[in-house]
Amino acid sequence: MSRIPTTDGARRTRDRVLNAALGLFNQHGSAAVTTNHVAARAGISPGNLYYWFSDKDEIVRELYAQLVAEYDELWGTGDGTPVDLTPDEVLARLAEGAALSGRYAFLARDILGLLHADPLLEAEYTAVRARRIAEFTDLARTWRARGVIRALDDATVADLVQALWLIAETWFAFGELDGNRADAEDGTRLLRVVLRPYLTPDGGITRSTCEQP
Amino acid sequence: MSRIPTTDGARRTRDRVLNAALGLFNQHGSAAVTTNHVAARAGISPGNLYYWFSDKDEIVRELYAQLVAEYDELWGTGDGTPVDLTPDEVLARLAEGAALSGRYAFLARDILGLLHADPLLEAEYTAVRARRIAEFTDLARTWRARGVIRALDDATVADLVQALWLIAETWFAFGELDGNRADAEDGTRLLRVVLRPYLTPDGGITRSTCEQP
DNA sequence: GTCTATATAATGATAGAC
DNA sequence: GTCTATCATTATATAGAC
Numbered sequence: 001m002s003r004i005p006t007t008d009g010a011r012r013t014r015d016r017v018l019n020a021a022l023g024l025f026n027q028h029g030s031a032a033v034t035t036n037h038v039a040a041r042a043g044i045s046p047g048n049l050y051y052w053f054s055d056k057d058e059i060v061r062e063l064y065a066q067l068v069a070e071y072d073e074l075w076g077t078g079d080g081t082p083v084d085l086t087p088d089e090v091l092a093r094l095a096e097g098a099a100l101s102g103r104y105a106f107l108a109r110d111i112l113g114l115l116h117a118d119p120l121l122e123a124e125y126t127a128v129r130a131r132r133i134a135e136f137t138d139l140a141r142t143w144r145a146r147g148v149i150r151a152l153d154d155a156t157v158a159d160l161v162q163a164l165w166l167i168a169e170t171w172f173a174f175g176e177l178d179g180n181r182a183d184a185e186d187g188t189r190l191l192r193v194v195l196r197p198y199l200t201p202d203g204g205i206t207r208s209t210c211e212q213p
Numbered sequence: 214m215s216r217i218p219t220t221d222g223a224r225r226t227r228d229r230v231l232n233a234a235l236g237l238f239n240q241h242g243s244a245a246v247t248t249n250h251v252a253a254r255a256g257i258s259p260g261n262l263y264y265w266f267s268d269k270d271e272i273v274r275e276l277y278a279q280l281v282a283e284y285d286e287l288w289g290t291g292d293g294t295p296v297d298l299t300p301d302e303v304l305a306r307l308a309e310g311a312a313l314s315g316r317y318a319f320l321a322r323d324i325l326g327l328l329h330a331d332p333l334l335e336a337e338y339t340a341v342r343a344r345r346i347a348e349f350t351d352l353a354r355t356w357r358a359r360g361v362i363r364a365l366d367d368a369t370v371a372d373l374v375q376a377l378w379l380i381a382e383t384w385f386a387f388g389e390l391d392g393n394r395a396d397a398e399d400g401t402r403l404l405r406v407v408l409r410p411y412l413t414p415d416g417g418i419t420r421s422t423c424e425q426p
Numbered sequence: 427g428t429c430t431a432t433a434t435a436a437t438g439a440t441a442g443a444c
Numbered sequence: 445g446t447c448t449a450t451c452a453t454t455a456t457a458t459a460g461a462c
Protein backbone atom coordinates (compact mmCIF):
# COMPACT_ATOMS: atom_id res chain seq x y z
CA MET A 1 0.00 0.00 0.00
CA SER A 2 2.60 2.53 1.11
CA ARG A 3 6.27 2.83 1.67
CA ILE A 4 7.62 0.10 3.89
CA PRO A 5 9.92 1.37 6.64
CA THR A 6 13.21 -0.32 7.19
CA THR A 7 13.62 0.41 10.86
CA ASP A 8 11.41 0.54 13.93
CA GLY A 9 12.31 4.15 14.52
CA ALA A 10 11.07 5.06 11.06
CA ARG A 11 7.89 3.11 11.54
CA ARG A 12 7.31 5.13 14.64
CA THR A 13 7.64 8.37 12.70
CA ARG A 14 5.04 7.24 10.21
CA ASP A 15 2.68 6.24 13.00
CA ARG A 16 3.24 9.56 14.73
CA VAL A 17 2.08 11.30 11.56
CA LEU A 18 -1.03 9.15 11.43
CA ASN A 19 -1.84 9.75 15.08
CA ALA A 20 -1.24 13.47 14.77
CA ALA A 21 -3.46 13.63 11.70
CA LEU A 22 -6.19 11.63 13.41
CA GLY A 23 -6.23 13.93 16.41
CA LEU A 24 -6.29 17.10 14.32
CA PHE A 25 -8.88 15.76 11.87
CA ASN A 26 -11.17 14.79 14.73
CA GLN A 27 -10.76 18.15 16.40
CA HIS A 28 -10.97 20.57 13.47
CA GLY A 29 -12.33 18.54 10.60
CA SER A 30 -10.15 17.10 7.87
CA ALA A 31 -10.76 20.05 5.53
CA ALA A 32 -9.33 22.59 7.96
CA VAL A 33 -6.13 20.67 8.64
CA THR A 34 -3.06 20.98 6.41
CA THR A 35 0.00 18.83 6.02
CA ASN A 36 1.95 21.55 7.83
CA HIS A 37 -0.32 21.31 10.87
CA VAL A 38 0.07 17.56 10.90
CA ALA A 39 3.84 17.72 10.62
CA ALA A 40 4.04 20.26 13.44
CA ARG A 41 1.89 18.14 15.72
CA ALA A 42 3.90 15.06 14.84
CA GLY A 43 7.09 16.91 15.74
CA ILE A 44 8.68 16.60 12.31
CA SER A 45 9.43 18.98 9.47
CA PRO A 46 6.89 19.60 6.69
CA GLY A 47 9.30 18.13 4.19
CA ASN A 48 9.73 14.92 6.14
CA LEU A 49 6.01 14.30 6.01
CA TYR A 50 6.24 14.02 2.23
CA TYR A 51 8.81 11.30 2.59
CA TRP A 52 6.16 9.13 4.19
CA PHE A 53 2.99 10.23 2.43
CA SER A 54 2.44 11.60 -1.03
CA ASP A 55 -0.31 13.96 0.14
CA LYS A 56 -3.10 14.49 2.65
CA ASP A 57 -5.45 12.16 0.80
CA GLU A 58 -3.07 9.28 1.32
CA ILE A 59 -3.08 9.94 5.05
CA VAL A 60 -6.87 9.90 5.04
CA ARG A 61 -6.94 6.64 3.08
CA GLU A 62 -4.50 5.08 5.52
CA LEU A 63 -6.62 6.13 8.50
CA TYR A 64 -9.69 4.70 6.81
CA ALA A 65 -7.82 1.44 6.24
CA GLN A 66 -6.95 1.39 9.95
CA LEU A 67 -10.61 1.83 10.86
CA VAL A 68 -11.67 -0.98 8.54
CA ALA A 69 -9.00 -3.26 10.00
CA GLU A 70 -10.03 -2.54 13.59
CA TYR A 71 -13.67 -3.00 12.66
CA ASP A 72 -12.97 -6.33 10.98
CA GLU A 73 -11.01 -7.46 13.99
CA LEU A 74 -13.93 -6.59 16.27
CA TRP A 75 -16.31 -8.63 14.13
CA GLY A 76 -13.89 -11.41 13.27
CA THR A 77 -14.73 -10.72 9.65
CA GLY A 78 -12.82 -9.72 6.53
CA ASP A 79 -11.39 -13.20 6.00
CA GLY A 80 -14.50 -14.65 4.37
CA THR A 81 -15.74 -16.26 7.57
CA PRO A 82 -19.50 -15.81 7.73
CA VAL A 83 -20.78 -13.95 10.77
CA ASP A 84 -23.10 -16.02 12.94
CA LEU A 85 -24.53 -14.12 15.87
CA THR A 86 -27.89 -13.61 17.48
CA PRO A 87 -29.66 -10.25 17.04
CA ASP A 88 -28.75 -9.19 20.56
CA GLU A 89 -25.14 -10.22 20.00
CA VAL A 90 -25.08 -8.10 16.86
CA LEU A 91 -26.42 -5.10 18.74
CA ALA A 92 -23.89 -5.61 21.51
CA ARG A 93 -21.10 -5.79 18.94
CA LEU A 94 -22.33 -2.60 17.32
CA ALA A 95 -22.33 -0.90 20.70
CA GLU A 96 -18.70 -1.92 21.15
CA GLY A 97 -18.00 -0.49 17.70
CA ALA A 98 -19.27 2.90 18.85
CA ALA A 99 -15.94 3.51 20.57
CA LEU A 100 -14.30 3.01 17.18
CA SER A 101 -16.61 5.57 15.63
CA GLY A 102 -15.51 7.98 18.33
CA ARG A 103 -11.83 7.39 17.71
CA TYR A 104 -12.34 8.08 14.00
CA ALA A 105 -15.05 10.71 14.44
CA PHE A 106 -13.80 12.82 11.53
CA LEU A 107 -14.58 9.98 9.14
CA ALA A 108 -18.13 9.71 10.43
CA ARG A 109 -18.56 13.42 9.76
CA ASP A 110 -16.60 13.94 6.55
CA ILE A 111 -16.69 10.60 4.77
CA LEU A 112 -19.18 11.56 2.05
CA GLY A 113 -17.32 14.71 1.14
CA LEU A 114 -14.01 12.86 1.17
CA LEU A 115 -15.37 10.15 -1.11
CA HIS A 116 -16.55 12.78 -3.53
CA ALA A 117 -13.06 14.28 -3.68
CA ASP A 118 -10.93 11.11 -3.80
CA PRO A 119 -11.80 8.31 -6.24
CA LEU A 120 -9.29 5.97 -4.61
CA LEU A 121 -10.95 6.34 -1.23
CA GLU A 122 -14.35 5.94 -2.85
CA ALA A 123 -13.28 2.66 -4.42
CA GLU A 124 -12.11 1.34 -1.05
CA TYR A 125 -15.23 2.53 0.72
CA THR A 126 -17.78 1.14 -1.72
CA ALA A 127 -15.98 -2.20 -1.78
CA VAL A 128 -16.03 -2.45 2.01
CA ARG A 129 -19.65 -1.36 2.13
CA ALA A 130 -20.70 -3.94 -0.44
CA ARG A 131 -18.90 -6.66 1.50
CA ARG A 132 -20.48 -5.65 4.80
CA ILE A 133 -23.97 -5.40 3.32
CA ALA A 134 -23.51 -8.84 1.79
CA GLU A 135 -22.32 -10.31 5.10
CA PHE A 136 -25.21 -8.81 6.97
CA THR A 137 -27.69 -9.94 4.33
CA ASP A 138 -26.39 -13.49 4.65
CA LEU A 139 -26.81 -13.28 8.40
CA ALA A 140 -30.37 -11.98 8.07
CA ARG A 141 -31.24 -14.87 5.76
CA THR A 142 -29.78 -17.29 8.27
CA TRP A 143 -32.01 -15.75 10.90
CA ARG A 144 -34.97 -16.15 8.58
CA ALA A 145 -34.17 -19.80 7.95
CA ARG A 146 -34.01 -20.42 11.70
CA GLY A 147 -37.21 -18.55 12.41
CA VAL A 148 -35.46 -15.84 14.37
CA ILE A 149 -37.08 -13.26 12.11
CA ARG A 150 -40.32 -13.55 10.21
CA ALA A 151 -40.61 -15.04 6.73
CA LEU A 152 -39.80 -11.92 4.74
CA ASP A 153 -39.19 -12.03 1.01
CA ASP A 154 -35.67 -11.26 -0.22
CA ALA A 155 -36.54 -7.72 -1.30
CA THR A 156 -37.80 -6.86 2.18
CA VAL A 157 -34.72 -8.39 3.78
CA ALA A 158 -32.59 -6.23 1.48
CA ASP A 159 -34.48 -3.08 2.46
CA LEU A 160 -34.28 -3.95 6.14
CA VAL A 161 -30.54 -4.54 5.98
CA GLN A 162 -30.10 -1.31 4.05
CA ALA A 163 -32.09 0.66 6.62
CA LEU A 164 -30.17 -0.84 9.53
CA TRP A 165 -26.85 -0.20 7.82
CA LEU A 166 -27.77 3.43 7.17
CA ILE A 167 -28.59 3.98 10.83
CA ALA A 168 -25.48 2.16 12.04
CA GLU A 169 -23.33 4.28 9.72
CA THR A 170 -24.81 7.67 10.61
CA TRP A 171 -26.21 7.69 14.13
CA PHE A 172 -22.92 8.59 15.75
CA ALA A 173 -22.13 11.72 13.74
CA PHE A 174 -25.64 13.09 14.09
CA GLY A 175 -25.72 12.22 17.77
CA GLU A 176 -22.66 14.41 18.29
CA LEU A 177 -24.83 17.41 17.39
CA ASP A 178 -26.84 16.97 20.57
CA GLY A 179 -24.08 18.27 22.78
CA ASN A 180 -24.05 15.28 25.06
CA ARG A 181 -21.44 12.94 23.69
CA ALA A 182 -23.19 10.32 21.60
CA ASP A 183 -23.77 7.25 23.71
CA ALA A 184 -23.50 3.74 22.30
CA GLU A 185 -26.90 3.02 23.79
CA ASP A 186 -28.48 5.71 21.60
CA GLY A 187 -27.37 3.84 18.51
CA THR A 188 -28.55 0.44 19.63
CA ARG A 189 -31.93 1.85 20.64
CA LEU A 190 -32.48 3.13 17.12
CA LEU A 191 -31.41 -0.16 15.56
CA ARG A 192 -33.58 -2.07 18.00
CA VAL A 193 -36.71 -0.10 17.20
CA VAL A 194 -36.23 -0.98 13.53
CA LEU A 195 -35.35 -4.63 13.98
CA ARG A 196 -37.59 -5.57 16.90
CA PRO A 197 -40.93 -5.88 15.06
CA TYR A 198 -39.37 -8.29 12.58
CA LEU A 199 -38.20 -10.69 15.27
CA THR A 200 -40.45 -13.65 15.96
CA PRO A 201 -41.88 -13.86 19.50
CA ASP A 202 -39.56 -16.68 20.55
CA GLY A 203 -36.70 -16.14 18.09
CA GLY A 204 -35.52 -12.79 19.34
CA ILE A 205 -34.27 -12.28 22.85
CA THR A 206 -36.17 -9.03 23.16
CA ARG A 207 -39.90 -9.52 23.14
CA SER A 208 -41.51 -8.37 19.91
CA THR A 209 -43.92 -5.46 20.12
CA CYS A 210 -45.77 -6.97 17.20
CA GLU A 211 -47.45 -9.67 19.22
CA GLN A 212 -51.17 -9.29 19.21
CA PRO A 213 -52.56 -8.69 22.70
CA MET B 214 -29.72 38.31 7.64
CA SER B 215 -27.74 39.77 4.77
CA ARG B 216 -27.39 42.97 2.82
CA ILE B 217 -30.62 44.10 1.27
CA PRO B 218 -30.28 45.10 -2.38
CA THR B 219 -31.77 48.36 -3.54
CA THR B 220 -32.42 47.45 -7.15
CA ASP B 221 -33.63 44.43 -9.08
CA GLY B 222 -30.45 44.34 -11.08
CA ALA B 223 -28.45 44.06 -7.90
CA ARG B 224 -30.68 41.37 -6.54
CA ARG B 225 -30.06 39.46 -9.70
CA THR B 226 -26.31 39.65 -9.15
CA ARG B 227 -26.66 38.26 -5.67
CA ASP B 228 -28.83 35.42 -6.92
CA ARG B 229 -26.35 34.67 -9.69
CA VAL B 230 -23.67 34.21 -7.05
CA LEU B 231 -25.89 31.84 -5.11
CA ASN B 232 -26.77 29.82 -8.20
CA ALA B 233 -23.15 29.67 -9.31
CA ALA B 234 -22.09 28.53 -5.86
CA LEU B 235 -24.81 25.90 -5.72
CA GLY B 236 -23.79 24.45 -9.07
CA LEU B 237 -20.09 24.36 -8.20
CA PHE B 238 -20.65 23.01 -4.70
CA ASN B 239 -22.82 20.21 -6.05
CA GLN B 240 -20.29 19.34 -8.70
CA HIS B 241 -16.98 19.55 -6.83
CA GLY B 242 -17.93 19.61 -3.17
CA SER B 243 -18.05 22.79 -1.13
CA ALA B 244 -14.52 22.32 0.22
CA ALA B 245 -12.92 22.33 -3.22
CA VAL B 246 -14.67 25.50 -4.40
CA THR B 247 -13.26 28.96 -3.64
CA THR B 248 -14.85 32.38 -3.77
CA ASN B 249 -12.79 33.05 -6.90
CA HIS B 250 -14.34 30.07 -8.67
CA VAL B 251 -17.81 31.19 -7.68
CA ALA B 252 -17.21 34.74 -8.89
CA ALA B 253 -15.89 33.51 -12.20
CA ARG B 254 -18.87 31.24 -12.75
CA ALA B 255 -21.23 34.05 -11.75
CA GLY B 256 -19.55 36.32 -14.30
CA ILE B 257 -18.43 38.94 -11.78
CA SER B 258 -15.10 39.98 -10.31
CA PRO B 259 -13.73 38.39 -7.14
CA GLY B 260 -13.95 41.74 -5.39
CA ASN B 261 -17.60 42.18 -6.24
CA LEU B 262 -18.48 38.92 -4.56
CA TYR B 263 -17.28 40.36 -1.27
CA TYR B 264 -19.70 43.22 -1.65
CA TRP B 265 -22.56 40.74 -1.39
CA PHE B 266 -21.17 38.12 0.96
CA SER B 267 -18.67 38.39 3.76
CA ASP B 268 -17.20 34.95 2.99
CA LYS B 269 -17.90 31.49 1.68
CA ASP B 270 -19.59 30.39 4.88
CA GLU B 271 -22.23 33.07 4.44
CA ILE B 272 -23.01 31.75 0.97
CA VAL B 273 -23.39 28.26 2.39
CA ARG B 274 -25.67 29.51 5.15
CA GLU B 275 -27.81 31.34 2.63
CA LEU B 276 -28.13 28.22 0.46
CA TYR B 277 -29.10 26.21 3.51
CA ALA B 278 -31.75 28.81 4.34
CA GLN B 279 -33.07 28.48 0.79
CA LEU B 280 -33.33 24.71 1.19
CA VAL B 281 -35.17 25.06 4.50
CA ALA B 282 -37.59 27.55 2.96
CA GLU B 283 -38.33 25.31 -0.03
CA TYR B 284 -38.74 22.35 2.27
CA ASP B 285 -41.14 24.22 4.53
CA GLU B 286 -43.12 25.33 1.50
CA LEU B 287 -43.42 21.74 0.33
CA TRP B 288 -44.75 20.62 3.70
CA GLY B 289 -46.79 23.73 4.45
CA THR B 290 -44.87 23.95 7.68
CA GLY B 291 -42.65 26.48 9.42
CA ASP B 292 -45.55 28.72 10.45
CA GLY B 293 -46.56 26.64 13.45
CA THR B 294 -49.36 24.85 11.64
CA PRO B 295 -49.33 21.21 12.74
CA VAL B 296 -48.85 18.69 9.96
CA ASP B 297 -51.77 16.31 9.57
CA LEU B 298 -51.19 13.66 6.93
CA THR B 299 -51.61 9.91 6.63
CA PRO B 300 -48.49 7.70 6.59
CA ASP B 301 -48.74 7.22 2.84
CA GLU B 302 -49.15 10.95 2.32
CA VAL B 303 -46.03 11.55 4.39
CA LEU B 304 -44.06 9.07 2.31
CA ALA B 305 -45.34 10.66 -0.89
CA ARG B 306 -44.30 14.08 0.38
CA LEU B 307 -40.87 12.77 1.25
CA ALA B 308 -40.54 11.36 -2.24
CA GLU B 309 -41.32 14.79 -3.66
CA GLY B 310 -38.69 16.23 -1.35
CA ALA B 311 -36.08 13.97 -2.92
CA ALA B 312 -35.86 16.37 -5.86
CA LEU B 313 -34.91 19.07 -3.37
CA SER B 314 -32.17 16.86 -1.94
CA GLY B 315 -30.86 16.52 -5.46
CA ARG B 316 -30.83 20.27 -6.11
CA TYR B 317 -28.86 20.78 -2.88
CA ALA B 318 -26.84 17.58 -3.09
CA PHE B 319 -23.70 19.18 -1.66
CA LEU B 320 -25.52 19.83 1.62
CA ALA B 321 -26.55 16.20 1.86
CA ARG B 322 -22.91 15.22 1.45
CA ASP B 323 -21.07 17.93 3.37
CA ILE B 324 -23.52 19.10 6.02
CA LEU B 325 -21.85 17.44 9.01
CA GLY B 326 -18.44 18.78 8.14
CA LEU B 327 -19.86 22.24 7.48
CA LEU B 328 -21.65 22.26 10.83
CA HIS B 329 -18.42 21.37 12.55
CA ALA B 330 -16.66 24.34 10.93
CA ASP B 331 -19.37 27.01 11.24
CA PRO B 332 -21.14 27.56 14.58
CA LEU B 333 -23.68 29.88 12.95
CA LEU B 334 -24.74 27.20 10.50
CA GLU B 335 -24.81 24.66 13.28
CA ALA B 336 -27.18 26.84 15.30
CA GLU B 337 -29.54 27.15 12.34
CA TYR B 338 -29.36 23.45 11.56
CA THR B 339 -29.98 22.16 15.07
CA ALA B 340 -32.89 24.56 15.50
CA VAL B 341 -34.51 23.37 12.28
CA ARG B 342 -33.88 19.75 13.16
CA ALA B 343 -35.40 20.14 16.62
CA ARG B 344 -38.47 21.77 15.10
CA ARG B 345 -38.90 19.05 12.48
CA ILE B 346 -38.44 16.24 14.99
CA ALA B 347 -41.03 17.90 17.23
CA GLU B 348 -43.51 18.27 14.35
CA PHE B 349 -43.06 14.66 13.33
CA THR B 350 -43.35 13.46 16.90
CA ASP B 351 -46.64 15.32 17.26
CA LEU B 352 -47.86 13.70 14.07
CA ALA B 353 -46.86 10.24 15.25
CA ARG B 354 -48.74 10.77 18.50
CA THR B 355 -51.79 11.85 16.53
CA TRP B 356 -51.53 8.62 14.57
CA ARG B 357 -51.29 6.70 17.81
CA ALA B 358 -54.37 8.42 19.22
CA ARG B 359 -56.31 7.53 16.07
CA GLY B 360 -55.13 3.94 16.05
CA VAL B 361 -53.17 4.36 12.83
CA ILE B 362 -50.09 3.02 14.59
CA ARG B 363 -49.95 0.68 17.54
CA ALA B 364 -50.09 1.83 21.16
CA LEU B 365 -46.38 2.55 21.63
CA ASP B 366 -45.05 4.29 24.71
CA ASP B 367 -43.57 7.78 24.23
CA ALA B 368 -39.98 6.56 24.38
CA THR B 369 -40.56 4.11 21.55
CA VAL B 370 -42.31 6.80 19.49
CA ALA B 371 -39.28 9.03 20.03
CA ASP B 372 -36.89 6.30 18.89
CA LEU B 373 -39.04 5.51 15.87
CA VAL B 374 -39.20 9.15 14.82
CA GLN B 375 -35.45 9.48 15.32
CA ALA B 376 -34.76 6.41 13.19
CA LEU B 377 -37.05 7.59 10.41
CA TRP B 378 -35.54 11.06 10.48
CA LEU B 379 -32.02 9.65 10.25
CA ILE B 380 -32.92 7.62 7.18
CA ALA B 381 -34.78 10.51 5.55
CA GLU B 382 -31.78 12.77 6.11
CA THR B 383 -29.10 10.41 4.82
CA TRP B 384 -30.50 7.99 2.25
CA PHE B 385 -29.97 10.36 -0.66
CA ALA B 386 -26.27 11.05 -0.17
CA PHE B 387 -25.43 7.38 0.36
CA GLY B 388 -27.62 6.35 -2.55
CA GLU B 389 -25.50 8.55 -4.80
CA LEU B 390 -22.59 6.18 -4.17
CA ASP B 391 -24.35 3.43 -6.07
CA GLY B 392 -23.71 5.04 -9.42
CA ASN B 393 -27.30 4.93 -10.50
CA ARG B 394 -28.75 8.31 -9.55
CA ALA B 395 -30.57 7.90 -6.25
CA ASP B 396 -34.24 7.35 -6.90
CA ALA B 397 -36.94 8.78 -4.67
CA GLU B 398 -38.45 5.32 -4.49
CA ASP B 399 -35.30 3.97 -2.83
CA GLY B 400 -35.79 6.38 0.04
CA THR B 401 -39.44 5.66 0.58
CA ARG B 402 -38.82 1.90 0.48
CA LEU B 403 -36.37 2.23 3.37
CA LEU B 404 -38.75 4.40 5.37
CA ARG B 405 -41.62 2.03 4.63
CA VAL B 406 -39.76 -1.03 5.88
CA VAL B 407 -39.19 0.75 9.20
CA LEU B 408 -42.66 2.20 9.62
CA ARG B 409 -44.79 -0.60 8.19
CA PRO B 410 -44.69 -3.05 11.13
CA TYR B 411 -45.87 -0.30 13.47
CA LEU B 412 -48.99 0.43 11.44
CA THR B 413 -52.18 -1.24 12.62
CA PRO B 414 -53.83 -3.65 10.13
CA ASP B 415 -56.63 -1.23 9.25
CA GLY B 416 -54.97 2.08 10.17
CA GLY B 417 -52.19 2.04 7.64
CA ILE B 418 -52.87 1.89 3.93
CA THR B 419 -50.13 -0.67 3.44
CA ARG B 420 -50.86 -3.99 5.09
CA SER B 421 -48.73 -4.67 8.16
CA THR B 422 -46.31 -7.57 8.02
CA CYS B 423 -46.77 -8.01 11.74
CA GLU B 424 -50.16 -9.60 11.56
CA GLN B 425 -50.17 -13.05 13.03
CA PRO B 426 -51.12 -15.68 10.47
C1' DG C 427 15.55 9.52 7.54
C1' DT C 428 15.36 14.06 8.57
C1' DC C 429 16.19 18.69 8.07
C1' DT C 430 16.34 23.52 5.92
C1' DA C 431 15.33 26.25 2.22
C1' DT C 432 12.60 27.39 -1.34
C1' DA C 433 9.67 27.41 -5.74
C1' DT C 434 5.26 27.84 -7.21
C1' DA C 435 0.74 28.67 -6.82
C1' DA C 436 -3.52 29.84 -4.82
C1' DT C 437 -6.15 31.82 -1.20
C1' DG C 438 -9.03 35.27 1.27
C1' DA C 439 -9.70 39.81 1.49
C1' DT C 440 -9.15 44.96 0.86
C1' DA C 441 -8.51 49.74 -1.37
C1' DG C 442 -9.73 52.84 -4.39
C1' DA C 443 -11.05 54.20 -9.22
C1' DC C 444 -15.09 54.43 -12.08
C1' DG D 445 -22.59 48.35 -7.74
C1' DT D 446 -18.83 46.87 -10.11
C1' DC D 447 -14.31 46.72 -11.51
C1' DT D 448 -9.05 46.46 -11.40
C1' DA D 449 -5.15 46.07 -8.80
C1' DT D 450 -2.96 44.28 -5.23
C1' DC D 451 -1.76 42.52 -0.50
C1' DA D 452 -0.27 39.43 3.00
C1' DT D 453 -0.79 34.85 3.93
C1' DT D 454 -0.79 30.20 3.41
C1' DA D 455 -0.51 25.68 1.01
C1' DT D 456 1.62 21.98 -1.56
C1' DA D 457 5.52 19.95 -3.04
C1' DT D 458 10.44 19.53 -4.24
C1' DA D 459 15.76 19.93 -3.93
C1' DG D 460 19.64 19.21 -1.78
C1' DA D 461 22.50 19.29 2.54
C1' DC D 462 23.46 16.48 6.46
